[in-house]
Structure formats: structure tokens, C-alpha cells
Amino acid sequence: MNAILEVQRVKRRYNGGMALAVEHLAVRRGETLCLMGPNGAGKSTLVRVLNLVEEPDEGRISFKGSAVGARAGNVRRSMAGVFQRPYLFRGSVADNVAYGLRLRRLDRREVERRAAGTMELLGLTALADHDARRLSGGEAQRVALARAIAVRPEVLFLDEPAANLDPHARVSFHADLRRVASRDDTTVIYVTHSIEEALATGDRIAIMRGGAIRQLGDAADVFHHPADRFCARFLGCENLLPGRVRESAAGAAMVELDRGGRLYTTAGRQGRVLACIRSEEVTLHHPSLPGELSRTANRLAAVVRQVVATGPLHEVLLDCAGFELKARVARPVILDLGLEPGQALEARFDESAVHLVADDEWQEPEAPGRCSRGVLLGEAFAGGEVRSRD
Amino acid sequence: MNAILEVQRVKRRYNGGMALAVEHLAVRRGETLCLMGPNGAGKSTLVRVLNLVEEPDEGRISFKGSAVGARAGNVRRSMAGVFQRPYLFRGSVADNVAYGLRLRRLDRREVERRAAGTMELLGLTALADHDARRLSGGEAQRVALARAIAVRPEVLFLDEPAANLDPHARVSFHADLRRVASRDDTTVIYVTHSIEEALATGDRIAIMRGGAIRQLGDAADVFHHPADRFCARFLGCENLLPGRVRESAAGAAMVELDRGGRLYTTAGRQGRVLACIRSEEVTLHHPSLPGELSRTANRLAAVVRQVVATGPLHEVLLDCAGFELKARVARPVILDLGLEPGQALEARFDESAVHLVADDEWQEPEAPGRCSRGVLLGEAFAGGEVRSRD
């Protein structure tokens, strides 16, 4: 097995609440594994447990195949972490960046060389002599990153490392991380709230909720094929339409929506389902002429209800006789169609754009203990979805 | 004048470096002003100065028209802030949320009522009795938000308040903020690195660099019409093409690009310019048949060089004979065109999609002192752009 780090039946409780309850997770050597999930899902706790900074109440952690017990001290030398709220030690930026290297008793020259190199990489050279406690948020975050990267760990833990970086710094950090990680064959555990970040950096994505891993898979696969309603919603899939699969052949199916209308999909599944369509998969067109040719199987007559500019893309709320559909389109489309509320048009999406998940609406298992907060939070945002169904 | 807070010639130096040098800024009563800019640009410093937490070295701050001097203590009562790295006091979540209310010596019942209401709003009710120091990153951030919002300040300072929130919490926070701010006519100063966030919350956007405000204007206007190369780049405008305006009529111009080709634009400007085209404004089409009708003035023959999936949108790198163009398109377009490297197609963008800024490339003023780091950082990310020009 190629797992560098593996946890089995790991649990961590705080004051009775269950912050972490992971049945099994094997981190592959050299991969970048992104952890995602709502606030309080246990991402940081999992990172801390893997980083051997926090002892789980139960369960087994192994590093390169052998259990980490008393050896934790040695194993820790192969790791380095950037916490969600990194703590910079008293001293200069350079001191901080050199900290991990000094711990490893590298010789002074090597320490200086590597620290300088890492500061260069992260654009910190000009700040080297500054007091590490008096930096801007983004600068501090970069120092913490440099400190961890400088030691060239086998496993690198990054807990929301780019949260305070400006967009350019973030992009360049992602590029640097990819380069450094592939050069040193570093395994990276990366916590983020941004799916763009996860797709840009991650080989695999794990979605957590209430301390458990809800879905784990290749990044693109998780993005396009969420495992359930929760993951779909969490990954920003805005159109979740309940229905029932009527006809189903190998790799294709027809879904009859509860609110009327039917969808064609390449996804195979039976029974009650939730059809997930990402809003950017929906394209808008003038109502098609009868008999007009199109490769697109799903064409819905729709009326524009609302158009909201949300930056690069515009959010278009559509009324599809029975249900609401949300589309996100670029400005040119708006211009081209002269989009305005009340306008009738056709919404299309490819068969491959319709992903089916089991409709767990009515049997959604109540997560135990503390996890209920995750649910609460999820529900708080359900507003958007409820709207789309009334 | 309707300014609730106004600063004039405010300067703040740290160890010789200039962290803040704002000539003039008037914050309008009831508006939400978003501050953006690279790390170290002075956003937090400006917020701290406005929040009367930090004394500037020079300059004048006025609140509701009269200078804030010895009265700072009173004026501060009208304000509340969430720092970039919020500090939660010892005690429970409820204690923290109630802190500002207690400071204002509201009666006990009122304190409890308001704290409970605010916790409800931010989904913190279940955490009320938890130790505020032992929360997850996002939970902590929400507590800090609740603590500031609970006091219903006239001016609310939010320094990257959503950096650690999960996507749903962020969206719901934006909605809540808008509701609360309009209910209480709250003036909000909001620091963020996300243009989406700025557009979703901000009435106006100020872009800072090297301690100074580089551009200030209505949110959509700043987004679509950056003032200069720096702002354009910072706001994520990926196509910056140098050229010279050849023909120019009222509200329309033709730009001859340095690398060949010409663009038509509704923007009026003379001389050397930088044509800015946002990548999501570029649409892709099969090469047009000669004589085909289109409202689009700008049509460029292009060859696909690379397609990268970056989440909801795909990034398409195009070769336009002489220069590179980047387009961001949704998956349906990729599917529809069957996009693959080497394919020839036509890139189109509307005349209104071409924004012109003065080409300050060769006379870019070197920002003084510490600001040079901003430049350094900016340059560090220029990699992407350089690529697009070679």
C-alpha cells in the first residue's frame, strides 16, 4: 500500500461533542489531499491529529505503514504544518522562517541559505528583518508558509493557508506549492473553503461533515459527481431538483421531476433521485424554432425572473413552469440576448451536466452530538434552495 | 457633506516605512465601502486608524464633520470592529458576544436579548456556552462578527471578516450584513480580497496600494473600469494588450495593438493605451462564415493553445497571431465546440468589453519606501501576463 499516513477509527471528542470521527483515511505518498467542509466540520482537528499535534481519543495512526506511538517525536520531524491561525514566534521574519531548520540542527550556512531561498520564493525577502509580530495579515500568513515549506517536509499540512492572501499572491502560491511539492515529492494536506483552490491544488478532495468524511475522491470527480445532497450543495451546485428515474438504460436515464418536466441524463441510477445541475452548465438561448437541430437533449422553456450581476458572472433566475432554475452566464450572453425579467427563452444543458444523487431529503441521518451544528448551519443556507422549489 | 467619517492627509509610518498615506477619504453615511489591495497595502492600517484604535502620525480624522481629538473615546462608542485576526476574550461565546453591549452599560436583560438575537443570526446559539478560545476558525470568526454587530454601531469595521467562513456561511453572512446594515443604516468599511465579495456587499470600492488609495468609485464601475494597469491587474483583468488609439470618435475608438491586430471599443481615450478585456467577456465561436452577421465588432481568428479546468469555468488560452488572449468559458461551450488544443476558432468580445487605461508601463512611478514591496509582489505574479505576451 502506498499510503504515507493512515488513520483508522480515529475519534476526538471535546466536552462530550464529537469533533472528529473518521473511519478510515489513507493519504497517498506525494498527493495533495484537499479537505473541505463547513465550519466546525473537524477539518482542523483532523489536520492536527495527522500532524501528531493532537492525540485522538481513540484510533490508530500509522506513518509509512507502522503505527505512530512513542515514535511520534521522530515522525514529526518529517512533517511541518501551517495552522489556520498561525503563531509566529517572537523575533524577526527570518528567525521564524529559519525556526524549523534550526530545530533540525542543520548547519548555520544551510539554515541561512534555505531560509533565504524560501523567503525569496514567497516574496518575503524585503521583510526579513521585520518583527514577525508586526506584519499585515497576508504577510504573516506568508511567513508561516515559508516556515513550513523551508524544512522540506515529507508531509506538509496547510490549514486554510491562502485565506488572507491577496488574489495574486494566492495564485502564485498555488503555482509555487505545486512546483515545490512535485520537486520534493511532498505529500500535502490542504484545508480550504474554496473549490477553485481545491481544484487548482488538489489531486483528491475529501468533504467532511460533523467530524466524518462524507466523500473522498479525485478532485474533478468529486466536483462533478458529489456523493449526496449535502456534498452537492456544499460544492455549490445550485440546482437540486427532486424526481424519479423513469426509463433507465446503460449510462443514460430519464428523470421525471416532481414539479413537472423531464430531464435526460447520462448518469445511471434508480428510484427517487435529486438531479444536480450546476448553474454554469445551463446555457441560455432564444426560444428554439421548432425542429431546430441541437445536440442538447435538455431544453426547457423558461421565463427570466431576475438577473443579478455578481462579478465576472451574472446570476439569472429562471422560471421553468413548476420549478426554478439558476443559470450563471457571462456578460456577453446577457448582452447578446438582451436579457431582462419577463423575457421568454430556452435553457439548455447537456445530458452529462445532470448528476443524480439519492434523494436523502426525508431520511437524512441526524449527525450525532456536535455535528448537529453542521446540520443547523447547512439548513441556515437552505433558504436559497427552498426558494428554487416554491 | 454627507460624510460620516473623513480622513485628510493621514499618514502612518512604521520603522521608517510608510504603511498609510491617504490624501483624502470621505466615507458616506450608510454606505458599504470595500477596501481592496495587495497584502501590505495598508488596508488594515486604514481600518485601524478610522476605528480610532491607532493614532496616525499625521493628518486629521473627522466624525460627522468635527475633528476627532480628545473625544475619541466617545466617538468610539459609535463604532465596532472585527479585526483581521480577531481576539476573543476569555470566557464563553455568549460572554464575548455580550462584551460590547456590557461596555455600553445596557441593562442586563437588553444585553441578553440582543446577544441571543445576534448569536441566532450567525448560527452561534448552540455554541453559546462554549469556551470562546476553543472554537474552530470559522466559528471564532462568527463570534467576532456577532460581537461587533450586536452593538449596532453606526460604523462597522470588518477586516476580511469572511476569510475563514465556509461558502454557505459567507453567502448567508453577506445577506445578513446587507439586511442589518440597511435596517440600522450602518456604515460599513469592509476589507476583502475577493472581488465577488466586494461586489456582493460594497456600494463603493477603494483599491489601495503602498498605503495610498489608487482608485475609489462605485463598485460596478471600479470593476468594469479600473483606473490603471495596477487596478486592472488587481481586479483580475487577465488580458492587458498595449496599443495606440488610432481613430477616436465620441464614445468610440479603434486601437491598433502593438503586436498586431485592432480592437474596437466604446471607451474614449487618446494616445498609448492598455486595452483591458476580462477573460469572461471573450466568447468562443466556430470560425465565422464570410459575411455572417454579428453585432460583435471584435472578432479575432484564434488558435486554442491550452484548456484548463479551474472549477466552474474553464480557462482557454488562445493564440491570436501576435498576442495571447485568455478566455474563461463554462463547460457547455467546451462541449459545444469540442474544444481542443490546435483548434482554430473565432474569439469575440463586445466593444463595451474593451476598457482602456493609460499605458503607464514605462513611466510607472516607483512607490516610495515600503510600498516597493507591493510592486515586488505585483511583479511576482506578472508571470502569468508575461507568458501571455511572449
Add this chain to the structure above:
Amino acid sequence: MIGESIRQAVELLLTDGEVWSIILRSLQVSGLAVLFGCLLGIPLGVLVGIHRFRARGAVVAVINTGMALPPVVVGLFIFMLLSRSGPFGSLHLLYTKQAMVAAQLVLALPLILGITVSGIGAIPREVLDQARSLGASRWQTAMAALGEARPMLIVAVIAGFGRIIAEVGAVMIVGGNFHGDTQVMTTAIMEEVRKGNFSLALALGVILLTIAFSANGVMARLEQRAMAS
């Protein structure tokens, strides 16, 4: 030797009523001194701890030096102030518990001040800014700092109390060790040592430590309750 002293201590506590009144007097004098020490030292310490003023280094140096005030010298100094021939002689405070409290206050103050100052200095500066940003007045900002530095303040008080409940030089001089009037545990111990009653002196020492232990326990309990509330 210790076992014998403990046995003797228990016996003293059971049979000698005078010991109890001496204990009470010790607690009264040192308790009052430490109380005043806190009332004075903690606010002052917070002030010095929070503010970055020009003479701060000098002030801190003076406070730290105060920790090295020899009790005998303090006693002597207060004695000379309160002496009938001294400037405050007319107050007739010499050889009273008030004088003892004053002397011990002087001894406890630098310790309480010094530890408070650096305790406050050790909390993150963000505390102050965060409080201010939420609208705290100067006083409320100081209170916030105080709240965050709580564990250090406890040590400040305990160290101050420890120093004076154990000191003999100052109370001996300004109190006079008058039996039944100004005699406290330490002066009683001193007297027994002088008489060569070493084991009795040790027994009194054991009692003194037991008092200190209980007093610290009470303080810790109060602190815990304050933390919980």
C-alpha cells in the same frame, strides 16, 4: 525533625489559645497589607503595563529594585517616620498593627506591581485594540487587559502575600513584637529561635505554612469561581 515539629504544631493548635490569636493577627496584618497592595498595585501595574511612555523603563527598573527592599530597612524607615521624634510621630502609630500593615504594604507593593506589569505586558496588544475597537473607554480597556492577564495577577497576589506573611524584619521593628498585641507568627518564631527553642520555632513555621497553604487555596478557589462566572 519535621515529624516532631508537625506533632508539636498540632499540639500547639489544640492546647494553646494564644497561638490562634497570633495566627489571626498575622492574617489580619498581612491580609490587609496585601489587600491594600492589590488596590494600589494592580491598577498602577495595569497602567504601567499598558502604556508605552518615555520613563517606562525607569519606572519598571525602580519597581524591580523595590523587590529587593530588605524588610529591616523598610522597617527602619517606617520606624523613623513614625517615631515620636519623626515627622509623623504625633500620629502615635509606632508599635501598632497599622504601622505593621504599612511596612508590609511597602514590601508587598513592588512584587505585586512588578508581576502585574509584566503580566499585562505579556498579553497580546490586540486585547487592548480589540476592546477599544468595540468602544471600550480607557478604564474598560484596562479592565479587559486585567481580565486577560488574570492568571498572572493571581501569582502577583500570592507572591506578595507570601513575601509579607513570611517576613519578620519590618514587623519586628515597627510592631515591637508586643505579646498579645503586635506579635505575629514570624516575630513569635524569631523569639523562639532567640531562646533556642528550635523545635517550637519549627512548629510555628509549620503552622505558618499551613496558613499560607490554606490562604492560597482560598485564593485559587475564588479565582476559579471568578473564571467560571
Add this chain to the structure above:
Amino acid sequence: MIGESIRQAVELLLTDGEVWSIILRSLQVSGLAVLFGCLLGIPLGVLVGIHRFRARGAVVAVINTGMALPPVVVGLFIFMLLSRSGPFGSLHLLYTKQAMVAAQLVLALPLILGITVSGIGAIPREVLDQARSLGASRWQTAMAALGEARPMLIVAVIAGFGRIIAEVGAVMIVGGNFHGDTQVMTTAIMEEVRKGNFSLALALGVILLTIAFSANGVMARLEQRAMAS
């Protein structure tokens, strides 16, 4: 009164060579005691400060109680150990500087320990986790904690030093105040008080405080240099 004492202090320093050797002896004894106190107290304090073990509350209570150890009792205890008829009598350590150092060590230790423990306890727990997460061994984690708690450690040392440079009860008993041999500043002051030479005693007190002031200054300077490096 103070002015007169200062004048007399200067005069003593200028004319009386013996005063200088007493000063040196004081610094030697208390300096060594505080040095050992740090060597023992700081690592132990860091240990207790970092770890959350079952008996921690009890250990802290004992340490805090130690701050209330009366010097006379400590002196007596050490005296009884080192006395000819005591268990370590054969070592002939009574009335030596070694014995004085030992007694002062016992007095300084609880203060150094106690302040270190809560100083370490006051730094954010993240420090430890952050150090560990970067690969720090147990020892290195402790060093990281120590580094962050530096200002509190300085106070711990200064308070410990202050307590013993100023104390007379213990050194008087175990050192004997042998002139030219084990006499230190505080025992000299005590002697002058007994003789009724109050102003001379005060003058010696002024000298003692000056020493303490300078010693603290040196410590602060060292600390600043350590911080800067």
C-alpha cells in the same frame, strides 16, 4: 533622613574597604543562589507550566505556599540539617557561604518556579502546538515556550533575586554573620540596627538597593541583547 543616609552611603563606599567585600559577598551568595534557582526552577517551571497532569493543582499549590516560607524557618531547617548533631554535620558546612547559598536557593526557588509556571501557562497553547507541528522535540517545544514567556521569566529571576538579596533571617542563622567571612549586606544591616546605629543601617540599605538596581539593570540589558539577537 534619606539624604543623610545617601551621604553616609557614599562615604562608606569611598572610605570603608570592608563594605566592598561585604557587597561582593552578598552578590556572590545571592547570585549563586539565584543562578542555581534558575537552573532548577526554570526547567521545572516550564515542565509544570506546559503539562496538564493530574496532580498539577497540588504541585502549584505547594509551589505557591513555598513563596510564604519564612526565611528564619528555612534557616533553622538548614541549620538543623547541617548542625554538628544533624544528619549532615560531618560535612562541616554550617557557617559557610555554601550553606548560605543553599538556604537562599530554597527561598528563591518557589518564587522563580511559581512565576515561571504561570508565565508559561499564560502563553497561548498554540505556541506548543506550533513548535511541535514544525517538528520540535519535547525539549525544543519547551524551549519555544520559554522563548515566548521570556518577559515573565525575567520577572521570575528578578523577584527571586530580590527576595534573597534582601533576606536576613536565613543567612543569619546558617551563615552566622562572621565578620570578614560570612557577613553579607543584610546581616550587617541587622547588626547595625541591633547596635542602634540606625542611620548607618539605612546607609547600608541604600547601598544594597543600589546594588539591586544595578543588578536588575544588567539583567534587563542582557535580556534586551538576547531579544535582539
Add this chain to the structure above:
Amino acid sequence: GGGTETAGVEVSDLIVASTTSTQDSGLFDELLPAFEAANPGYRVKVNAVGTGEALKLGEKCDVDVVLVHAPDSEKKFVADGFGSERREVMYNDFVLVGPVEDPAGVAGGADAVAAFTRIAADQAPFVTRGDDSGTHKAELKLWKKAGLESPAGDWYRNVGQGMGATLTIANETGGYVLADRGTWLSMKENLPGLMIMVEGDAALFNQYGVIPVSPAKCPEANSEGAVAFMEWLVSDEGQELIAGYGVDRYGQALFVPNAAG
């Protein structure tokens, strides 16, 4: 001192500065209740300090009456106007105590000066209080008679402490020491290494005197009480109590009253 009203009688504090030896011998525990019974208007407080310190406290008017044993200093105290008058109260005697090994071979002698001479000649360890106390002054007189103006050297240990501490040091270090009999008797049990070398010599006579502070110098002092205390000490009642003190505990009286003489 300030007065308080108890049972119709005006009670005022009377502060006595005495040497530690007088207090520590327990004599005051015997005398004071009797004095207060006879003079219900006074409540006596004893401040036991060094001889020099006691006289200094008198000079500064912080005590009302001093009871010490340093005749020369006492006379000077009165002559300088700090005390109103000096009355002799009692005496006890000094004893030369030394290590049981007796390295100087002075045990059993009756001539203190001869013993001192021997000790000096042998440079046998001698511990001196060196604190300007009555005992110290008496010791210096003996050295003078033995021909040493100011003894010095490794053998002559100045410890600057009280009688008890000095005896303890002598016990521990095996030195000779001049002690007052009261302290010696009360501490003998704890001093197994010491025994009496020389006693009974007239040169070892230790006179105690009582001096009320001068009302002229110290108008605030409780002069009346001071005089009453002095008068009572030299009265038959006081003298009898002194004569009887210590017989039951040590088998011999610690002090010999000699007010009449």
C-alpha cells in the same frame, strides 16, 4: 502613650525597651502581671532588642523606660539628658562558657582574666557578640584587663548577634564565649557541646539598671508610668519577685536583686 478606659480606670500603655536576654529568660512573664496588678493604670509592652537599639529607642522617645545592662552606656545616656535617672535593679553574672574539649585548658578556674589571657595566648576560638551589648562591653573590659586592647585574628569571631545566637554558634564551632547566666541556663539543654569554664569571679558581675526617659526630652512619653515601673522594680515587692525567679525551673535564681545596695 494613648490611654483607654477599662472598668473606670484610665489605662495607659507603658513601653519598656529591654535587652533580649531579660525577655527571653522569662523574667518579664513573672514581673509584669504583678506590676500591672499593683498598678492597674498601666499596661506594659516589652520591646526586646539589642542594648544599643534599646538605648537608641530611648533617645528617640519611642519607649518610656529602658532596662538594660551596660552601666557605662547607661550613665552616659543619663548624662546626655536622655534619661531622667538611673536606678540599679539587679545583677546576675557572666559565665565563661567553652567547648567541653577545652582546648585552652581553662576549665574550672575562678579567674576570668587569666582564662582570657590563656585563650588569647592559645588563639583558641572565641566567639564574640560584637553588638555593643552589655555582655559585649563586659567582654571587652575583660580583654583589656588581659592586656588586649582590641582582640583580632581568625580565632576571634565577631558574629554581631544576640546572646542565644552567639551561644549556638559557639556550640557549633567549638568556641569559647562570654554569656550571661540567664541565657546560658535557659539554653543549656540545646548546647551539649558547651560547659561552664569560669564562673563566680567578681569581674563577671553584670549589673542591670532601669532608666525612665527624660520627660524634658520626651514630653509625650509616659513618664509617670516609667517612674512607677522603676519604683515598683526597686520596691520590696519587685525585688522579692526577682529574687525568687527561676528557682523552680533552674534550681537557682537567675538574677540577684540589688536595688538597695
